[in-house]
Amino acid sequence: MKIFSAAQVREADAYTIEHLPITSLQLMEKAAIQCTQWLETRYSQGYSFHIFCGAGNNGGDGLAITRLLRQLGYEATAYLLQYTDQFSTDNRANQAALHSQETAAIITLQPGDKFPALPEHAILVDAIFGTGMSRPLLGFLAETVQQLNALKDRYTIVSIDLPSGMLADESTKDLLSVQAHHTLSFEVYKLAFLLPENASRTGEVHILPIGLHKDYITQTPTRYELADTALIQSIYKPRQPFSHKGTYGHVLLIAGSYGKLGAAVLSAQACLHAGVGLLTVYVPEAGYNIIQLAAPAAMCLVDDNPQQSVQFHEAVTADGAGKYKTIAIGPGLGTSGDTARAFKKLLQRYRSPMVIDADALNILAAEKQLLDLVPPHSLLTPHPKEFERLFGPSANDVERLEKLAAAARERQLYILLKGRYTAIAGPDGAVYFNATGNAGMATGGSGDVLTGILAGILAQGYAPKDAMVLGAWLHGLAGDLGAAASSQEALLASDMVQYIGKAYQEIAGYATLQHPSKNL
Structure with a gap:
C-alpha cells in the first residue's frame, strides 16, 4: 500500500x-x-x-x-x-x-x-x-x-x-x-x-x-510504501518440483560465544525453517555439541578458541568462504579485539551480500571505517540504538527515516530498522514499512530469529530487497501466530521459529493466483 x-x-x-x-x-x-x-x-x-x-x-x-x-x-x-x-x-x-x-x-x-x-x-x-x-x-x-x-x-x-x-x-x-x-x-x-x-x-x-x-x-x-499482502504475493516464490538442496543455497552462519550460544541456535533454526538448502554454523568449540543437538540438519564448524568465535580459520576467511551463497554474522558473537580483526578480514575477502546483525553491527559502530568494506547490497538489521551508534542520533522519527534512506543510498546497502513498523531502506532511496508483528516480539532472541530468516531467504536466490521485505513480513507473521496461540506476554523467540512454517502457509495462500502450480 x-x-x-x-x-x-x-x-x-x-x-x-x-x-x-x-x-x-x-x-x-x-x-x-x-x-x-x-x-x-x-x-x-x-x-x-x-x-x-x-x-x-x-x-x-x-x-x-x-x-x-x-x-x-x-x-x-x-x-x-x-x-x-x-x-x-x-x-x-x-x-x-x-x-x-x-x-x-x-x-x-x-x-x-x-x-x-x-x-x-x-x-x-x-x-x-x-x-x-x-x-x-x-x-x-x-x-x-x-x-x-x-x-x-x-x-x-x-x-x-x-x-x-x-x-x-x-x-x-x-x-x-x-x-x-x-x-x-x-x-x-x-x-x-x-x-x-x-x-x-x-x-x-x-x-x-x-x-x-x-x-x-x-x-x-511514492517514497514510502507499507508492505501488504499484494506486495508479498508478488515476491513469494514457491519451491519447484524438480529442485534439490543446492537450488536453495548454502548459508554460513557465524554466531555465538560462551554464554550466548542460544543466539546461534535460534538463528540456525530460523534459517533452516526459512527454507535454506544447506546451513553451516560456525561457533566456538564450546558450541559444537549444542549446535549438533539443537540443529541436526545443520553442519558445524568450530573455532580453534574454545570460548570465543574469534579466529575464523582459513575455511571461512580465505577462498573457502566463496562456496557460500551468503554469510550471516553477529548473533551472540561478542566484540573482542580478536573478533573485530577477524571480521575485518572476512569483509576484505567476501564480496557477496551478507546479513549483518547484533555484535557484528556493534563492531562496525566501534570501527566505522569497516563500513566501507561491507559488500554492496548487504543486509544490515539494527534496532534504533544500534542504528544511532552507526549513523548518529536523530532529533525525531522523521529525521531518523531521512538518515536511514541516506545511509542506504550512499553506501548501497539494505538497512532494516527494527520497530513496530520495521522500516526497510535500499540503494534506490525507497522505504518500505512492515505491517506484521506485535509487542510480544520485544523479547530476547527475536532479532536472532530474523537474522536466520533473512539469510535463509537471501540464499534461495531472492533479490536483497525482496529478501528484506519478505523476511520481515514472515518474521512478524510468525510472531503474530505465536502470540495468538498463547499471548504476547508469553511469546518466546523459539515460538517464532516454530511458527515460520505456518506463516509460510499463509503466504502461500496469498500467492495462489500468482503461482497456481504451488500445490503440485
Whole structure:
C-alpha cells in the first residue's frame, strides 16, 4: 500500500473529481458515510456523539457525519469552532444541510466560551483539522485540543483523517495534537501513522475506502510504501518440483560465544525453517555439541578458541568462504579485539551480500571505517540504538527515516530498522514499512530469529530487497501466530521459529493466483 504525502492526498482528490463523475461535496459525503458506518457498527444508540468541527473540509466531514448519525437515530451534536469566518465551500454546504435538518444540531464555540458539558456515555469526534494542517495549534484551537485531551481517560476520542494538530509528513513530536483512541483515515496510510512518536496520539488506525481514482493511486510514485499482502504475493516464490538442496543455497552462519550460544541456535533454526538448502554454523568449540543437538540438519564448524568465535580459520576467511551463497554474522558473537580483526578480514575477502546483525553491527559502530568494506547490497538489521551508534542520533522519527534512506543510498546497502513498523531502506532511496508483528516480539532472541530468516531467504536466490521485505513480513507473521496461540506476554523467540512454517502457509495462500502450480 502506497503512503501518500499530504500534497498527494490533495492531488488524488482533485484527480478523482476531474476524472470521475463526482463533485468534491459528493466525495466528502462518501467519506462521511464510511465514518458513520464505522461508528454505527461499534457504538449502540445509547451513546451520544459530540463532533468538534473546524472551518475546512475536515470540519465538513464532521458536519456530514453529524447529519448522518442523526438520520440513524443517534443523538449527535456538532460544535463549530469559530476561529475564523473563512469556511470552505463544502463546509458551508454541510452547515446548511445540517441546519435544514434541525438547527439545534450545531452549536458554535467561540474563544472564551465554556467547554460543553458532556453526558456519561459520550463519544468525542475530532474533525477540526486533517491532512491540510501545516502549522502549530495556537490560542483558542490549542485550548480546545487541550480540553479534549484532558477528557481522554473518561471518553473515547475518534479523529477523522488525522488527529488535529498532527502533521502528515513531518514530526509533531514537540507539537500539541489530539490524543485519539481511534483515527479514521481514507484510502491510504499517512507517514504520521507509522512513527513511534505518534503512537499515543493516533491510537488504532483504520483506513476506509472512499473511491479515489485507481489510476492516480497506481501511477503515482511514492517514497514510502507499507508492505501488504499484494506486495508479498508478488515476491513469494514457491519451491519447484524438480529442485534439490543446492537450488536453495548454502548459508554460513557465524554466531555465538560462551554464554550466548542460544543466539546461534535460534538463528540456525530460523534459517533452516526459512527454507535454506544447506546451513553451516560456525561457533566456538564450546558450541559444537549444542549446535549438533539443537540443529541436526545443520553442519558445524568450530573455532580453534574454545570460548570465543574469534579466529575464523582459513575455511571461512580465505577462498573457502566463496562456496557460500551468503554469510550471516553477529548473533551472540561478542566484540573482542580478536573478533573485530577477524571480521575485518572476512569483509576484505567476501564480496557477496551478507546479513549483518547484533555484535557484528556493534563492531562496525566501534570501527566505522569497516563500513566501507561491507559488500554492496548487504543486509544490515539494527534496532534504533544500534542504528544511532552507526549513523548518529536523530532529533525525531522523521529525521531518523531521512538518515536511514541516506545511509542506504550512499553506501548501497539494505538497512532494516527494527520497530513496530520495521522500516526497510535500499540503494534506490525507497522505504518500505512492515505491517506484521506485535509487542510480544520485544523479547530476547527475536532479532536472532530474523537474522536466520533473512539469510535463509537471501540464499534461495531472492533479490536483497525482496529478501528484506519478505523476511520481515514472515518474521512478524510468525510472531503474530505465536502470540495468538498463547499471548504476547508469553511469546518466546523459539515460538517464532516454530511458527515460520505456518506463516509460510499463509503466504502461500496469498500467492495462489500468482503461482497456481504451488500445490503440485
